[in-house]
Amino acid sequence: MGPVPPGNTVRKKQAADQPQWKPEFMGEVNMHVFEDWCGGSVDHLKKNELFPLLPHTRTTIKKLAVHPRRSNYGLRIFGYIHPSVSGEYIFAIASDKNSEFWLSDDESIKNIKLLAYLGKTGTEWTAPGEFEKFASQLSQPVRLAEDKRYFFEIIYKQSKGMDHMEAAWRLNNDSCSFEIISANHLSLYADETFLLSGNTDHIPLTAANKITGSDVSEVDMIKEDPRDLIFKIPLVKESDLQGVFPECNYKPLYLFDNPTIERYDGINYVRYSSVYPNDHTRLSDDDIGAQLCFYKKDETYTESGGFVSYLDLEDKRQREKGIEPETPVTGRPDLKQILNVRPVDFHSKQNDFVIHTCNRTGNIIMLRKEVMPVVKSFMRRLQSKPDNDLILKRVLNVEKKANSTKGYSRYLLELEMENGQGQNVLISKYFYATSQKTNEKLPALCSPKDFSWNPEAKVSVIMAVKNQGRWVKHFIKEMENIYRATGDKNFDVIIVDFSSIDINVEEELKKADLPSYKFKRLHRNFGRSPGLQAAIELIEDDNSILFLCDLHLHFPVSIIDSVRKHCVPGKMVFAPVLMRLNCGATMQDPKGFWETQGYGLVGIYKTDIDRIGGMNTKEFTDKWGGEDWELLDRIVLHKLEVERLSIRNFLHFFHSKQGMWNTA
The missing domain is CATH 3.90.550.10 (Spore Coat Polysaccharide Biosynthesis Protein SpsA; Chain A)
Known part of the structure; x- marks a missing residue:
């Protein structure tokens, strides 16, 4: 599917016209609750797959101060603010973990701007009512008119701790102090009383819903891979392969032979296939303890007690030759220690047991030197066909399932080819490779009968x-x-x-x-x-x-x-x-x-x-x-x-x- 685009899929919906405001909307504002979501930053909430259209709960509140007494949740509070007097106002926000206060310069959701916020990383917090701990908590003065309403939005994210969030305002003069914005200055954006959770057209999509941090991920798995879009390549005509490969009988690699089976024992009779090239399904961005499980399944690691056995130290070599390395005057080790290493491919050492016991290993990865002889054998047979006009462009995907006791392996070969008209076409076909070698010392391939997708x-x-x-x-x-x-x-x-x-x-x-x-x-x-x-x-x-x-x-x-x-x-x-x-x-x-x-x-x-x-x-x-x-x-x-x-x-x-x- 290529790189995962920033933002959530639900954001592809275009915002509908704003609901018509009614006087009976006065006295409360809309609040949407997103539960089961860790992290303390507002951007954590904005990355939630269900945000902003599909909250767990849609309710209302009468004052911009909340204490739900929960953990790992986020709030989106929105509606209108109605000033009672005209003048310059300063807004402030306080919360335990992060929050943002957005305000429009009129009733339109399109003109919303970030006025005040608390924190960006998810670790910042304040005590209840503590509005001046961080400079960002206070807005610059904004002029509001008493005969107008202004669309606002608050985004609040809580992880763990004593949750709370308060939004306050005051006139821009020395005699006024901050007050929580209360019911007589608030009104709903929309009445959601009788709406089902599937009804989302009324929910506003605003600039406040967009992620402010970087969306560029370094995780290899989500980076573009040709396999993700392989379905876009048209399949080669069956006639182009007809008669090229000898047919052989279908022979399963792993079958359960007993007439009965113990309850829930089937899981022990499933085997994983291996793939090429590396699909980066190994979760190497996780915590170090989980990653080490992958390495601990290699005999060299377990027998030596760690990675030291993979180092070929020059001091060790000298001692084996009877030469004692020179000791520095300080008596401390030689900071200039020289070493050699042998390239190690841990992927090729993994198996089904490792996958079951280390559930971050991903697929078993084959080496190129194992795969290319199979591909070459395929191309040799293909080129032997007199009217063949297919040229190999690249190896997109190879999957292998092997059983060492059977003497043969099954491959799914997916190769991008170019035909005589210059068009790219895809070969996606199962083959058996036997232990028998061809004249070129390549594995012999055959097409299994009645085994095709x-x-x-x-x-x-x-x-x-x-x-x-x-x-x-x-x-x-x-x-x-x-x-x-x-x-x-x-x-x-x-x-x-x-x-x-x-x-x-x-x-x-x-x-x-x-x-x-x-x-x-x-x-x-x-x-x-x-x-x-x-x-x-x-x-x-x-x-x-x-x-x-x-x-x-x-x-x-x-x-x-x-x-x-x-x-x-x-x-x-x-x-x-x-x-x-x-x-x-x-x-x-x-x-x-x-x-x-x-x-x-x-x-x-x-x-x-x-x-x-x-x-x-x-x-x-x-x-x-x-x-x-x-x-x-x-x-x-x-x-x-x-x-x-x-x-x-x-x-x-x-x-x-x-x-x-x-x-x-």
């Missing part, structure tokens, strides 16, 4: 929801982004709603920019398995792929393409691994861990899910947790291979369980 297969993204309006809205926006980026008409969205009262899901789907959708409403307690099964039963095309999905996610725009490539009917399902973000982490600064234990996201052909019995609706009637592992048990038991890879920029946003599904 269908680029035209319909993909249905299915979801079960209840009273998660803001996240349903976000999910639909994510699906719209995919459709707009890809133009892919061979996917649809299916949502089963357990009678939500906070959003009209069907109406949101009707007005969404999607190729197609299906909807069903159930009148009962929420259950993920029954909900997904109801969605499965809406699908009429047995040759389509189901992508069992979840809320709270950011999807790379290539996800539909990825699901297709890793699903083969009767043979393989796809269980992509996503990254769970820490509290306060964002798409621009993703910190967290790979959810290696979760199997709630599965791509599987309709024929296959029917064959294994669908979702378990008897044991998981109105509960969830464990239904993904139980489904995996039956997938493994029915001799389906499970493809497992960490997917770049596939993110799960942090959230608590407060107010979810059947809970209060």
Whole structure:
């Protein structure tokens, strides 16, 4: 998908006309609450995926002073200020962690300017009512008229501690002191009393919502990678490859051989593929303790007690030759110690065990010297075809699954080629490489029978929801982004709603920019398995792929393409691994861990899910947790291979369980 753009996807909505002001709006202002979000700076809040359109709570307050007695939340307070006398006013703001006070020079939201603020880093704070600790807390004098109203906005972010925020004003003369701005000087921007969380057109988007800090991230994973947009390259014609590679029988690499399986044991029979080139899914921007787990799985590190064994010290060499290094007069070590090092590729030393035990390692990375012989073998066969006009431009993506006891490996080769007309085309095809060598001492390749992915297969993204309006809205926006980026008409969205009262899901789907959708409403307690099964039963095309999905996610725009490539009917399902973000982490600064234990996201052909019995609706009637592992048990038991890879920029946003599904 290329670099992640600054700002949030919800900000793409254009601000609607301002609601008509009414006299009955007097006495209170709008307050939106964003919960479950760490960090103490205002910019932390502005980077929240749901900010500013999809708050957890929309309410009102009668005075610009709050003490919610919570932690890890943010507030957006907005409305109008009505001066009682004309004159020059000075505004002030105080808070525990950071806050900003914005004011327009009239009632328009377009003319808003930052007048006062407390802190930028999230560590600054004041005591309640302490308006002059920092110079930035006080505004310059601004002239207001008594017969006008002025749009204002306050952004407040709290992490931990005794939360509070107060906004005050005074006339610009020595006899006046600051007073909290109270109800008789305030009015609403809009009446939200009877609006569902899906109704967001009235919410103002202003300059106050924009991030003031730098959005340039140094995290490698979100930087542009050709794989992120690989779906834009047209596929090579099948006729260009026909007869080039010998066919061979499909032979699975990992299958469960027993007729029965222990409950939740399927997770132990899943193997990860390795990739090339480096996709930077290893989370190397996390804390040092988590990073060390990756290195500790290397024998050299564990046997020597650290990194010292990777150093080839010159003093050590001299001692091995019987030469004692010269000791400085001070008796202290030689600051000019000379050393040599051997290049070490830790990626190639990792395996499935490391991924499961160190959930920040990302995908196993292959070395170039391992991949290029396979690519060369492919090109040798291709060039042997008399009418071939394809020229290799670059190796975009190679995936390998190997079983040392089988004597062969499976590769997905994705190569960008140039044809005789100068057009770029994509080869994306599975091959087996055997231990047998060609005359050029390259691995022999063959095309496995009945093991190929269908680029035209319909993909249905299915979801079960209840009273998660803001996240349903976000999910639909994510699906719209995919459709707009890809133009892919061979996917649809299916949502089963357990009678939500906070959003009209069907109406949101009707007005969404999607190729197609299906909807069903159930009148009962929420259950993920029954909900997904109801969605499965809406699908009429047995040759389509189901992508069992979840809320709270950011999807790379290539996800539909990825699901297709890793699903083969009767043979393989796809269980992509996503990254769970820490509290306060964002798409621009993703910190967290790979959810290696979760199997709630599965791509599987309709024929296959029917064959294994669908979702378990008897044991998981109105509960969830464990239904993904139980489904995996039956997938493994029915001799389906499970493809497992960490997917770049596939993110799960942090959230608590407060107010979810059947809970209060």
